[in-house]
Amino acid sequence: MPSSAFTFKKSIATVSLSGTLPEKLEAAAAIGFDGVEIFENDLLTFDGSPADVRRIAEGLGLEITIFQPFRDFEAMPDPIRARNLDRAERKFDVMQELGTDLVLVCSNVQPSAIDDPARAAADLAEMAERAQRRNLRVGYEALAWGRHVNRWRQAWNIVQRADHPALGLIVDSFHTLALNDDPSGIADLPGDRIFFVQLADAPTLSMDVLSWSRHFRNFPGQGQLPVRRFLDAVLASGYRGPLSLEIFNDEFRAAPARLTALDGLRSLIHVEAEAGFGPGLPAPPVCHGVEFLEFAVDAAARDKLSALLGSLGFRHAGRHRSKDVDLYRQGGVNLVLNSEEDSAASEHFQMHGPSVCAMAFTVDDAARTIARAEALRCVLWRERVGDGERKIPALRAPDGTLIYLVDGKEARRSIWEDDFHLFAEEPAGQEAAPQPPHGPPLLGIDHVAQALPFGRMDSFVLFYRTVFGFVPESLWELPDPYGLIRSRALVSPDAEPGRGVRLPLNISESRRTATGRFVSATSGAGVHHIAFATADADALVTDRLAAGAPFLPIPANYYDDLAVKHPLDDATLATLKDRELLYDRDEQGEFLHAYTDSFDDRFFFEVVERRGGYRQFGAVNAAVRMAVQAQLREGARPELYLD
Amino acid sequence: MPSSAFTFKKSIATVSLSGTLPEKLEAAAAIGFDGVEIFENDLLTFDGSPADVRRIAEGLGLEITIFQPFRDFEAMPDPIRARNLDRAERKFDVMQELGTDLVLVCSNVQPSAIDDPARAAADLAEMAERAQRRNLRVGYEALAWGRHVNRWRQAWNIVQRADHPALGLIVDSFHTLALNDDPSGIADLPGDRIFFVQLADAPTLSMDVLSWSRHFRNFPGQGQLPVRRFLDAVLASGYRGPLSLEIFNDEFRAAPARLTALDGLRSLIHVEAEAGFGPGLPAPPVCHGVEFLEFAVDAAARDKLSALLGSLGFRHAGRHRSKDVDLYRQGGVNLVLNSEEDSAASEHFQMHGPSVCAMAFTVDDAARTIARAEALRCVLWRERVGDGERKIPALRAPDGTLIYLVDGKEARRSIWEDDFHLFAEEPAGQEAAPQPPHGPPLLGIDHVAQALPFGRMDSFVLFYRTVFGFVPESLWELPDPYGLIRSRALVSPDAEPGRGVRLPLNISESRRTATGRFVSATSGAGVHHIAFATADADALVTDRLAAGAPFLPIPANYYDDLAVKHPLDDATLATLKDRELLYDRDEQGEFLHAYTDSFDDRFFFEVVERRGGYRQFGAVNAAVRMAVQAQLREGARPELYLD
Known part of the structure; x- marks a missing residue:
């Protein structure tokens, strides 16, 4: 316009x-x-x-x-x-x-x-x-x-x-x-x-x-x-x-x-x-959700990550037609593990280690979004594609991470069918896939949290706000055991449970916090954790724990205090404690969630259930997560201090 | 007491x-x-x-x-x-x-x-x-x-x-x-x-x-x-x-x-x-001044630094009786260059590169000061000494830098006579010393500025305030071209021109500033610059410039603005501009000073003349110094941008 x-x-x-x-x-x-x-x-x-x-x-x-x-x-x-x-x-x-x-x-x-x-x-x-x-x-x-x-x-x-x-x-x-x-x-x-x-x-x-x-x-x-x-x-x-x-x-x-x-x-x-002046900008996209996330890995990291994903209920669902790229899928969630040599992903791996190198948003109109991004001086990116493979337009976030734009007007699944051999149930020529999960599937990606180098928050806020029209939510201060973390989420205007894009951005002045260590380890910004949406966290976590998923143990003291803080009935409290689920509530609704331990002290996964109109991210529980992860990492278990 | x-x-x-x-x-x-x-x-x-x-x-x-x-x-x-x-x-x-x-x-x-x-x-x-x-x-x-x-x-x-x-x-x-x-x-x-x-x-x-x-x-x-x-x-x-x-x-x-x-x-x-409770503390020392500064160097850095000191009018005045340690002296200033292998200084050099590894304060009572420091949980230090050499009590500052305490009750020069062969005029077996300066000698060390890692200011303030009774002055913000520097001086209560101890402490969140680079280069805190007191900055700088001292060139724009800011007569202004002296004044008096370019992008020297009761440090001119040093370092000279 x-x-x-x-x-x-x-x-x-x-x-x-x-x-x-x-x-x-x-x-x-x-x-x-x-x-x-x-x-x-x-x-x-x-x-x-x-x-x-x-x-x-x-x-x-x-x-x-x-x-x-x-x-x-x-x-x-x-x-x-x-x-x-x-x-x-x-x-x-x-x-x-x-x-x-x-x-x-x-x-x-x-x-x-x-x-x-x-x-x-x-x-x-x-x-x-x-x-x-x-x-x-x-x-x-x-x-x-x-x-x-x-x-x-x-x-x-x-x-x-x-x-x-x-x-x-x-x-x-x-x-x-x-x-x-x-x-x-x-x-x-x-x-x-x-x-x-x-x-x-x-x-x-x-x-x-x-x-x-x-x-x-x-x-x-x-x-x-x-x-x-x-x-x-x-x-x-x-x-x-x-x-x-x-x-x-x-x-x-x-x-x-x-x-x-x-x-x-x-x-x-x-x-x-x-203000209605200048050459004008195409309208921002309607973002339906995160279509996929792509991890840059080498063979060893791929095997380790695929085992972790298996325990979380993901299925090895396909393999790229021309590249060392594997698709893991569960419900509405697509995760791509890229171990192709001499590729942008392998460059990313060499610079940053195992990490997310690309996100893909499903938008109402990819071409219009690209035109807007270009007018806002974004760096665009074109990938090498094989014959008959689909070209997905992409731009670079301020940290260089690729953001693919999958056009919602076209058939969404075609991007997978064009480029991948999709496996029906058991992939041919592969080891037996993990047991398909009995629990409820994932609804989609609820949010993708990023760790940013100190001083870069404003830059990312401006990028997501102007290019995508995301709305910044209020600033949270999260006490990591080794320093303060400041967190602000950018959210697509129409986000609902299982729909839209939510991107919490985290920074820390301290290099000893989880966020600070991530930035040091990867020499930059990047995806620090990925939260999957479910309609039944209890059933899901129960099922995945049985499959060996590394959900964090939650201190009993947390539940003693929860009982004091919130009017929960004894059965609910017992369930939360038994499954080691974290809990939050506000005037709009409730939030149940569980984190995994971190992968190589880099990124980790989360499962979240939103009940009612709860729109936050359980920030009150972040301190517990960070303390438990630190205790696991440091081996700082109480028995070490007891006779 | x-x-x-x-x-x-x-x-x-x-x-x-x-x-x-x-x-x-x-x-x-x-x-x-x-x-x-x-x-x-x-x-x-x-x-x-x-x-x-x-x-x-x-x-x-x-x-x-x-x-x-x-x-x-x-x-x-x-x-x-x-x-x-x-x-x-x-x-x-x-x-x-x-x-x-x-x-x-x-x-x-x-x-x-x-x-x-x-x-x-x-x-x-x-x-x-x-x-x-x-x-x-x-x-x-x-x-x-x-x-x-x-x-x-x-x-x-x-x-x-x-x-x-x-x-x-x-x-x-x-x-x-x-x-x-x-x-x-x-x-x-x-x-x-x-x-x-x-x-x-x-x-x-x-x-x-x-x-x-x-x-x-x-x-x-x-x-x-x-x-x-x-x-x-x-x-x-x-x-x-x-x-x-x-x-x-x-x-x-x-x-x-x-x-x-x-x-x-x-x-x-x-x-x-x-408050008059507890076991009590011995009184803080009366600090008369900085008796000497000791640099950790290797042979190459020693030669380079001695040439720089020569151009500033220092004389090679002595050599340690048992160690590779040289004394440079001018007026009331003693600088010690320690290139002894397998010593605390060589350890310091290996960790931090050429840098000040020790300061010595002259105090009214060294033993009482040590007792106070010990009661305040400071780390004390005893050096290896040769037979007949003098043992100087010392404690460690929060960054590990040694602070020697020279007892003012004893004959001050004995510390040099006990431990050093002092040269009369021309040191025997040495190359010809630089021409003795014609200009006025230095009165002493006016101040010693330190660069601290971000987050450590409070720790140093507490140390100097409690152990030595120094008084913190107000906080300054200095705009380095690559980020803000915060500076606060700790000053001995009775400091006068040529007397007492003044320690400006600088921190910077940015790693690109002079302070930030110093902290990165030396992996820690340390002395960033040393200011010598003179009664006649004009004569001194004129003389030392002739000897090749690398004083910073000051932009002409600075003097155009100075003429607008302060009611200076034309002759004074011409002198300042001709000698490239920086100038400040407050209600108490005037301040004339000049900086050298930095030694290996680490530390540098300053010459200061205090007139009247001026008690500050010329903070308004720090921006000029940092910009000129950056321009010299980056080679960002205007001619590069002109056809």
Whole structure:
């Protein structure tokens, strides 16, 4: 649905990116930004002249959209006022060398600033008059922690009162939304009096606004501020200048500049399209579910994993027509074990060890989804295919994991029939398959949890939110015995039990936690656990335990406390305890689940039963799971400490 | 000054330490705690019974001082009230198995809790009555975010009103001090009605008190709360129960349990002594300055470093009588290059590469300082010495770096004359020394900055604060091009220009910053830069530049901005720019300084001139230094980007 409306210049402040100034400029240009804000500190620490910066930017095809910030200017007592005008002249020199005509003046934070809008207006008019003589312009912005001016309307009143053509307003979504100020009135301003627009999002945090702004801003779509409402108001004013990202974020400061720049551009393309501008974006997919997961394994890991899957009730259901690729299947769940040499999977195995190298989502329209992903600057991927084999379109997640898109409009099973020899019951030429399970089959994949390297959460949230339209759920803090894990699930909007896609994302600052160890062991992000949906966890676990499935033992203390916490009848409690099922409930429903021990301290499986409208993931029980896994791994059993 | 007063039982909550429950108990016992608080979650996730926990603790000689927390008990509407009493009975069962007689009830946070102290008192009296039947006791604590009860006085009023011998008050320094509540009234309570005391400190943060409490608490002496005032009030009441540490801290959760436990015990020993209880501590030393720094080098690094020191004006002034150890000297500064094989220094070199392996402080009384360090559970160190050589007492900093203590009461130069052949002018059998400098000599070592692994700041702050009595200065955030660095200096109380000890400590979450790279390269903490004091930075740098000292080039943009920021006359500005000196000023005075490029991307040197009462470290200029060092390292010079 291209809207073919006006496309905005896209800009990013150098402070948003890591590196030296040339590295920042290079990254912004390589990713495709039209311009950059030169943050003054980046200039001061740069070993070259402003004219050098201009030449580098020009060589890279980047416009310098603004020079910023100029601080503590307006409404100062008299001797300082004159000095401040001199200061301004010196910075005008720099701007002319840089080749930018706009400077950002942010509202004064000095205790000695005078609370007098008339004086502020007079000072800004004088500065604008001097700027105009050099064909320069001045933009005035209300800082959220400005001494006397901290709302856009105050800044606008001062700009109006100054009434100078070279003086305009600058608005920044963070400064407005962080104070819970209403942006809607911006729509009524004359758009050409808004000289510049900065966009930033942020997570909702209860802390002082200055610290919040300096450390926790992020790109629109990564946080929780109503940036869309702000932008709608700004665009309704008729503003058609650049949309620019000014982000102070500790993690961005440490991340490779190109990764951050890519996220920034993706974010801008997305908010522009949401606001009905730019070339437009195809609609996000309707995700029906996870069609399959593919593991990169070698022969040894394949045998070990297939034994584990057998104990969980999976059947060896097929073999690829041309590759060393095996299909394991149970109910609605397809797991692919890829041990093909010299393949993308074997490369993945070499880099990351036994791990999930691809996920496949079933979507309503794969081609449209790919077009959307491409417009959002995703990396697409085409695999080598044999004659007559089916080509499945795919893109790469931010960690490089492949996401295949299986088109729900086509016959879903054909992807298996085209590419695989499917076995009826007992595969020919194979050892006897494990006994088919007596218990209930799996309904499908309930969720796929990923461990991310520290600092990468925002990047993944933006990817799934913009490309797939998934919705971020609230943040959980899970106490691993060796450090805290932060977890946030991205969920397809229409997810129901046995339907849709749910992706809990986990990060940990500590390298000693299960998440941290996973990231170290695999040198990156990846699937940390896979949860299968069932309608009867009790029967399923009973059956699979008999087949030797390695479900975790759960401490008796857990059940003693459960009995205290929840009004469970004795029979239910006895069943839970007997099957060592974990339990949670909320106002919508109940949740029964069991985890396996981990495969090579990497990934593990879970079985979940959702009753009623329970939509969470049993986060309250994660601490038990992690402690038990740690005890098994460390051999830290009580008998070791007893005589 | 041993006070030989009452010594308190020292206890720590299991939530303060990382690991499985047995690991936590083991660490607390190994370090020397008398008891532990069993945090309920640690019990729930433990794969053994409460009786097992009791046996493990008994085997380790640990008392279980309390079981906690019991939440949301008092003043609930009626059907829940009965259920809550049942809940209590079940937890009493657990306590009896655990072998502890005390449970912590924290004030109710439920929205449905009734705001009625009489009802709260009646509920707690009933609970206490039931506890008493089993010889158990109940302690009631005001949570800072309790629904209706959040101050110790409210909790005390309810305890008084309940008037039951098995019900007492529990106070926690964090809950009182975080709300800025006055603890002094606690002194007037009957001490035997206070059943338990928890101590926690925290940095001053402007955020919601729940998040602050859950993530940022630390041990007394590591934060900024007036814990001492709180403790004085508590002890004045006559309370003689355990002093227990209950710390929720993300970094502690990730750190090895024994390291955290050691810090905790050190903290308790210190606050107890400060309060005039326990066996007492010898007074902290008066630190006159840094007598010498010792570098671990091999032959190649020694030659390279000696050339660098030569360019900075150091003279090869002596050689150790029995070891491959060389002395470089200038003015009041002694640098020792240790290339002795099979020594502690060579071990250090093998683990960490060329780096500082020891610092020596000149103190008023080395023996007293060692006694204090030992009482605070520091690791002491004795070196192998040759016949007639001087034995210098030493202790290990938390990173293992040696800190020698040179006794100021003895003749300071004797340590050099006893152990070294000192050269008069030209060392015999050596190549010609560099030209003696014409410029002014160095006054001494101004400061020694250390890079610490992420998460270890609190540990070092506690060490220098308790053992040496150093004072932590305010926290700075320094923008390295590749991530943020946090810096806090510990300074001896009587530091003046050329006198005292100043130790800026730096940490960075990012592994790409100078600090992060240092920590990676050396696998640990260590000295990152050494600043020499001079009375005339201009003359000194002019002279040393002529000798080839690798001082950093400073961007011209820096001086353009300096002219705008500070009212400097043109001559001063020209001098600064010509010598490429960095500049800062505050209300007390001025600061001129210059950095060298780094030695193997590890450590570097600085020359500083303090004028007037300037006490800072030029943190505003750190960004310039880091950017220039990065540009030199990366070769990211503007010409590369220009045609």
